[in-house]
Amino acid sequence: MAKRDYYEVLGVGKTASPDEIKTAYRRLARQYHPDVAKEDPKAAEAKFKEISEAYEVLADPQKRRNYDQRGFDAVESDFGPGGFTWQNFTHQGDLEDLLGSNPLFQQLFGSFMGGMGSPTGRLTRGSDVEVAVRLPLTAAIEGAHPTLEVPIVGPCRDCHGTGAKNGTALEVCPECGGSGQVRRSRSRGYTQFITVGQCPVCHGRGQRILEKCPVCGGAGRRRTVERIEVTIPPGIEDGAVLRVGGHGGRGLEGEPAGDLYVQVVFEPSDHIRRDGTDAYTDATVPLAIPLLGGTAKVRTIDGHAELKVPAGTQPETQFRMRGLGFPRFRGSTRGDLVVTLHVEIPRSLSGHEKDLVREALGSDAPTATGRQSFFRRRS
Numbered sequence: 001m002a003k004r005d006y007y008e009v010l011g012v013g014k015t016a017s018p019d020e021i022k023t024a025y026r027r028l029a030r031q032y033h034p035d036v037a038k039e040d041p042k043a044a045e046a047k048f049k050e051i052s053e054a055y056e057v058l059a060d061p062q063k064r065r066n067y068d069q070r071g072f073d074a075v076e077s078d079f080g081p082g083g084f085t086w087q088n089f090t091h092q093g094d095l096e097d098l099l100g101s102n103p104l105f106q107q108l109f110g111s112f113m114g115g116m117g118s119p120t121g122r123l124t125r126g127s128d129v130e131v132a133v134r135l136p137l138t139a140a141i142e143g144a145h146p147t148l149e150v151p152i153v154g155p156c157r158d159c160h161g162t163g164a165k166n167g168t169a170l171e172v173c174p175e176c177g178g179s180g181q182v183r184r185s186r187s188r189g190y191t192q193f194i195t196v197g198q199c200p201v202c203h204g205r206g207q208r209i210l211e212k213c214p215v216c217g218g219a220g221r222r223r224t225v226e227r228i229e230v231t232i233p234p235g236i237e238d239g240a241v242l243r244v245g246g247h248g249g250r251g252l253e254g255e256p257a258g259d260l261y262v263q264v265v266f267e268p269s270d271h272i273r274r275d276g277t278d279a280y281t282d283a284t285v286p287l288a289i290p291l292l293g294g295t296a297k298v299r300t301i302d303g304h305a306e307l308k309v310p311a312g313t314q315p316e317t318q319f320r321m322r323g324l325g326f327p328r329f330r331g332s333t334r335g336d337l338v339v340t341l342h343v344e345i346p347r348s349l350s351g352h353e354k355d356l357v358r359e360a361l362g363s364d365a366p367t368a369t370g371r372q373s374f375f376r377r378r379s
């Protein structure tokens with residue numbers, strides 16, 4: 001099959017924005033996922049792989065630039081000798097909400113979602129990284145796309161992750177002959193037991209370093225900071241941790257990257273308390289409002305709303321404003337905003353005002369119990 005231009009594969013223009021590319025990829029992924037396209041799963045998988053390869057390149061600014069300038073040759077070297085495989089795909093996090101619960105998806109990506117090493121036992125998968133992101137409470141309603149600075153450990157560029165000077169000061173491991181594995185046989189009676197294990201000299205790498213890379217000291221890895229935009233879905237709870245697959249530390253020797261875990265922490269609000277999908281707030285109105293009826297201005301999570309207060313409303317009454325709470329995670333509805341109404345009593349009245357109140361509300365001075373009801377504490 002002749003290779004098609006990546007932009008053509010995703011059906012986007014050469015100047016498409018990262019968002020447009022992502023949207024196009026997600027739309028096609030939904031269409032061509034083998035489990036969805038049941039009539040010809042094999043063709044669908046080939047297609048799914050084709051769009052995923054295109055996305056892997058176009059979603060990465062550096063790879064996209066290289067591809068724009070020099071075509072397939074510029075990026076194919078990233079994928080190893082056999083071309084693109086699922087091991088090269090680092091954006092499974094972009095599909096997880098679409099297909100994450102799909103068994104076929106898990107099977108396809110399982111090999112590098114479960115954090116297993118390669119079959120030879122080389123422990124070169126990238127490490128997992130956890131970062132926290134602080135967001136205003138309004139992000140719980142709208143979601144957010146913060147760009148995070150993620151400290152990751154990736155292959156050292158000077159030695160291409162080998163740990164050897166210039167990446168060349170290496171020899172084939174004399175212990176295992178380059179396989180990274182050693183066979184040990186042991187006899188017990190007439191039975192011979194053969195065990196295969198990681199080579200103790202090269203730790204499964206198959207190569208031995210003759211001279212260490214002076215930049216990384218032979219570790220083959222270095223710390224860098226990567227900027228990654230993550231999507232925080234609406235309705236997420238304070239303190240929740242999101243997994244962004246494949247954005248942790250880079251793997252060595254073509255092994256998968258680790259995962260990025262993002263903890264979402266909301267900035268405390270001075271006027272909203274959260275309990276699940278319900279929000280709680282307070283509003284204070286002058287005495288005339290509950291006496292005569294009127295409206296109270298209420299601060300909501302992300303703005304203001306008007307609350308109708310009927311005449312005769314008692315102080316500390318709670319009102320439920322439907323749909324002004326927090327969204328349900330991955331749902332379309334929202335909880336309520338519960339407003340506790342406080343009544344402001346005038347601190348001083350003129351003699352004339354006092355006369356008017358006596359005339360309107362009765363001449364008796366308020367009793368001790370009556371007074372208490374006005375100052376009853378919020379429970």
Ligand SMILES: [Zn+2]
Pocket residue numbers: 173174175176177178179180181199200201202203204205206207
């Ligand atoms: Zn060895």
Ligand SMILES: [Zn+2]
Pocket residue numbers: 156157158159160161162163164213214215216217218219220221
């Ligand atoms: Zn190095």
